[in-house]
Structures are given as C-alpha cells and as structure tokens.
Amino acid sequence: MTCCIALLRGINVGKAKRIAMADLRALMEKLGFTEVRTLLNSGNVVFQASRPNPRKIAVALESAIEQHCGFHATVVVLTATTLDLIITENALLPEASREPSRFLVAFALEATPLLKKIEPLAGRPWKPEALCVGSTAAYLWCANGILESKLLQAFMPAASGLVTTRNWATVLKLQAMTRTDAKSR
Numbered sequence: 001m002t003c004c005i006a007l008l009r010g011i012n013v014g015k016a017k018r019i020a021m022a023d024l025r026a027l028m029e030k031l032g033f034t035e036v037r038t039l040l041n042s043g044n045v046v047f048q049a050s051r052p053n054p055r056k057i058a059v060a061l062e063s064a065i066e067q068h069c070g071f072h073a074t075v076v077v078l079t080a081t082t083l084d085l086i087i088t089e090n091a092l093l094p095e096a097s098r099e100p101s102r103f104l105v106a107f108a109l110e111a112t113p114l115l116k117k118i119e120p121l122a123g124r125p126w127k128p129e130a131l132c133v134g135s136t137a138a139y140l141w142c143a144n145g146i147l148e149s150k151l152l153q154a155f156m157p158a159a160s161g162l163v164t165t166r167n168w169a170t171v172l173k174l175q176a177m178t179r180t181d182a183k184s185r
Helices: 023-032 056-069 080-088 091-100 109-120 150-159 168-183
Strands: 002-008 034-039 044-049 075-079 103-108 132-133 137-141 162-169
Touching: 002 056, 002 080, 002 091, 002 162, 023 034, 023 044, 023 056, 023 109, 034 091, 044 168, 075 080, 075 103, 080 091, 080 132, 080 137, 091 137, 103 132, 103 150, 103 168, 109 150, 162 168
Parallel strands: none
Antiparallel strands: 002 044, 002 075, 034 044, 103 137, 103 162, 132 137
C-alpha cells in the first residue's frame, strides 16, 4: 500500500460546490481506498492506495464527485514521496516558516504545461514577493498577504486551471498525516 494525497480544487468555497468531508471519505472508500482521512473542510484527503497511479486516481475521483455531487471538481493526486520532494525543493523556506499563511504551494495537475505557462513570471522581479519553481510545484511568497499579492494576481491567470494551491501550514499538516500513516505500520 502507498500513502497518497488528493487535493480537490475549488470545493466548499462560498455556497457552490459543497461536499461534506464525511461524504468525501465515503466516496474514497467506495472507490477502494483505505485509511481515508480528511484535513480541514477544503478537500485535502490522505489515503492508502494499492496501485498508486495519481492520474487514474484523480480521474476516478473527479468522476465519482460528478456522479455523487452533480458538479466537477478538479483533483490533484500525489504520493507521500512526491509531497516530501515538493517540500524539500522549496527554495523559499525562511519566508514560508515565518508566516505560513502568506506562503502558497501551487500543486500542478501536470508539471510540464504549468512550468511552460509560468516561466515568463519566474524571471520577473517580485520583491518583496517571490516565486520559485520546482520540478512539480510552484512556490509563492506573498509578503503583503494573499489578497494584496500582485504575484498571485499574475500567477493565477497564467496557471489557468493547472494548479490547486495550499498554504504552507496545510502542506506541513498533510505531510505529518502521511508520516502518521507510515508509523502505524
């Protein structure tokens, strides 16, 4: 069994695309996944998969959500090993650890198209903000907060549906959940 993480994009924001985390866990279990746990109310799921093909799992979960809830939610799936790599590749760690709510990790649906689209942004000066690109994720330091971030305002249209973001605190909580899974074996 392999520990995996599913990140649902755009659910439980406002009144649209609502799904209870208990329903999401039940949906995951119906798909054959075990040890399903959720974090927060924003579509973060840690689970065990016997055949961890992230793309196939994402497609299956998107289809199940559409059938069960009546709306589409884009899903990014990664293994705990990939999450560890994403955390290790973070070149902006001092800022992230000081104010994790102002630091976002953009998880890519597919790394190559994302990297090509945001490449022009990576070369621009953003001070006091910062953008760093890893092999499978992008890192955004929003020094003045997410709502005031010029970087984030430029990044989201450029990434146009290719990412889902989580703040650094959530990323570390997800990693801790994957570690808990490993310790229980």
